[in-house]
Amino acid sequence: MTYIEPAPIKDKENPLESMMQRFDKAVELLGISDEMYYILKVPARQVTVGLPITMDNGSIRVFEGHRVLHSNILGPGKGGIRFDPDVNLDEVRALAAWMTWKCAVVDIPYGGAKGGIACNPREMSAGEMERLMRAYTVAMLDVFGPDRDIPAPDMGTGPREMAWLMDEYSKAKGMTVNAVVTGKPLVLGGSLGRTEATGRGVMTSALAGMDKLKINPYKATAAVQGFGNVGSHAAVLLHERGVMVKAISDISGAYYNENGIDIEGAIKYRDLNKGTLENFPGAEKITNDELLTLDVDVLVPAAKEDVINNENAPYIKAKMIVEGANGPTSASADDIINNKGILVVPDILANAGGVTVSYFEWVQNRIGYKWTLDRVNRRSDRIMKDAFDKVFLTSQQFNVPMRIAAYIVAIKKVSDTYKFRGGY
Ligand SMILES: NC(=O)C1=CN([C@@H]2O[C@H](COP(=O)(O)OP(=O)(O)OC[C@H]3O[C@@H](n4cnc5c(N)ncnc54)[C@H](O)[C@@H]3O)[C@@H](O)[C@H]2O)C=CC1
Numbered sequence: 001m002t003y004i005e006p007a008p009i010k011d012k013e014n015p016l017e018s019m020m021q022r023f024d025k026a027v028e029l030l031g032i033s034d035e036m037y038y039i040l041k042v043p044a045r046q047v048t049v050g051l052p053i054t055m056d057n058g059s060i061r062v063f064e065g066h067r068v069l070h071s072n073i074l075g076p077g078k079g080g081i082r083f084d085p086d087v088n089l090d091e092v093r094a095l096a097a098w099m100t101w102k103c104a105v106v107d108i109p110y111g112g113a114k115g116g117i118a119c120n121p122r123e124m125s126a127g128e129m130e131r132l133m134r135a136y137t138v139a140m141l142d143v144f145g146p147d148r149d150i151p152a153p154d155m156g157t158g159p160r161e162m163a164w165l166m167d168e169y170s171k172a173k174g175m176t177v178n179a180v181v182t183g184k185p186l187v188l189g190g191s192l193g194r195t196e197a198t199g200r201g202v203m204t205s206a207l208a209g210m211d212k213l214k215i216n217p218y219k220a221t222a223a224v225q226g227f228g229n230v231g232s233h234a235a236v237l238l239h240e241r242g243v244m245v246k247a248i249s250d251i252s253g254a255y256y257n258e259n260g261i262d263i264e265g266a267i268k269y270r271d272l273n274k275g276t277l278e279n280f281p282g283a284e285k286i287t288n289d290e291l292l293t294l295d296v297d298v299l300v301p302a303a304k305e306d307v308i309n310n311e312n313a314p315y316i317k318a319k320m321i322v323e324g325a326n327g328p329t330s331a332s333a334d335d336i337i338n339n340k341g342i343l344v345v346p347d348i349l350a351n352a353g354g355v356t357v358s359y360f361e362w363v364q365n366r367i368g369y370k371w372t373l374d375r376v377n378r379r380s381d382r383i384m385k386d387a388f389d390k391v392f393l394t395s396q397q398f399n400v401p402m403r404i405a406a407y408i409v410a411i412k413k414v415s416d417t418y419k420f421r422g423g424y
């Protein structure tokens with residue numbers, strides 16, 4: 001029997017510490033009480049489970065899974081499930097808190113939650129993934145629920161995994177409960193537009209930012225790190241709006257073309273190549289670090305945390321960073337980036353398009369009705385644009401970067417709600 005050791009927590013770039021540093025700055029400016037500080041800081045619940053799984057070769061491996069409900073003050077917990085070798089409890093705690101702030105920034109009635117299992121989906125068969133997801137669901141039967149805590153996809157998971165979760169949960173409850181999870185396949189009650197929703201929100205945030213910087217999208221260039229759900233859709237949609245995407249990347253490395261990457265071609269190539277861009281033709285291979293320091297207008301980190309840090313931040317040349325990933329910039333890089341005058345559209349705003357359309361999916365499941373793609377897109381575009389404007393205005397009012405402004409908007413909303421509920 002083997003046990004997969006959770007990844008060691010890196011002191012230097014702990015995402016929980018990065019999140020807390022920004023939280024502390026915003027709290028200082030807002031001036032909330034000590035009691036409220038701890039109410040907002042300490043997660044409402046965190047659950048860790050051991051999951052023994054029979055592997056295809058007959059051996060048994062024990063995986064460690066987590067689900068953290070950071071807050072349910074605004075509504076049921078909401079947030080994805082990550083399958084990645086680097087998953088650990090601190091990472092999941094940070095991701096859950098970011099979900100609380102994100103839902104508050106776009107003003108949807110959810111608290112924040114996140115789940116994760118330390119595993120490597122690239123080395124697992126579909127059968128092993130299915131057994132793992134079903135075992136995790138069973139272990140979380142009392143945690144999940146359409147009014148309690150509603151999961152969704154994150155890194156390493158997608159509609160297929162959400163379908164297994166819905167099926168396992170529904171079997172245990174003795175009825176079909178499709179509102180327990182979002183990001184499902186359409187046939188199971190998934191929403192039109194959810195697959196591309198996070199990338200679409202990144203695109204609308206990028207266009208809103210370009211407008212502030214007076215950058216013409218038809219003359220703009222971009223580099224996108226990560227070519228999964230978020231990165232590939234963001235790249236397609238930016239390209240459709242006239243932006244030349246000069247570089248893309250995934251775990252196999254980065255690919256650069258001075259005249260622009262053929263994005264549709266790259267997606268086809270990835271889908272026929274076991275999900276990776278390895279050996280992608282028609283582009284020069286560079287490293288993921290080189291991609292981050294390219295001379296482009298817009299940089300979209302859409303892979304994982306802390307890729308932008310105090311070591312590479314001094315070399316970033318982009319005029320704007322639009323954070324598709326959660327926590328791609330460590331707190332140690334904030335001052336360097338701000339002093340360079342780079343406009344950062346922070347994760348809890350820029351990647352909120354996904355949870356916004358997840359909310360629409362949950363609403364549709366609960367009323368038993370399907371919206372058209374046009375309705376989904378129009379409503380989510382409006383929510384993203386309103387949230388951008390509110391955060392931008394707050395950044396001017398408090399004279400702070402958009403990241404701290406987004407935390408201010410979120411913390412104010414959650415703490416006001418708590419007070420009105422009479423909690424304190
Ligand atoms: N899927 C969603 O709706 C949402 C995802 N996010 C965040 O966006 C980020 C990406 O998520 P997804 O696109 O869903 O995941 P995914 O699993 O679909 O894709 C991840 C991509 O990142 C690449 N990658 C992994 N490690 C890398 C590294 N070290 N350097 C460069 N590329 C690397 C992978 O090869 C893959 O192309 C995560 O931070 C996630 O939390 C945020 C909001 C919603």
Ligand SMILES: O=C(O)CCC(=O)C(=O)O
Nearest residue numbers: 079080152154354355358
């Ligand atoms: O769609 C959702 O409910 C959550 C997506 C997510 O995990 C995220 O925004 O980081």
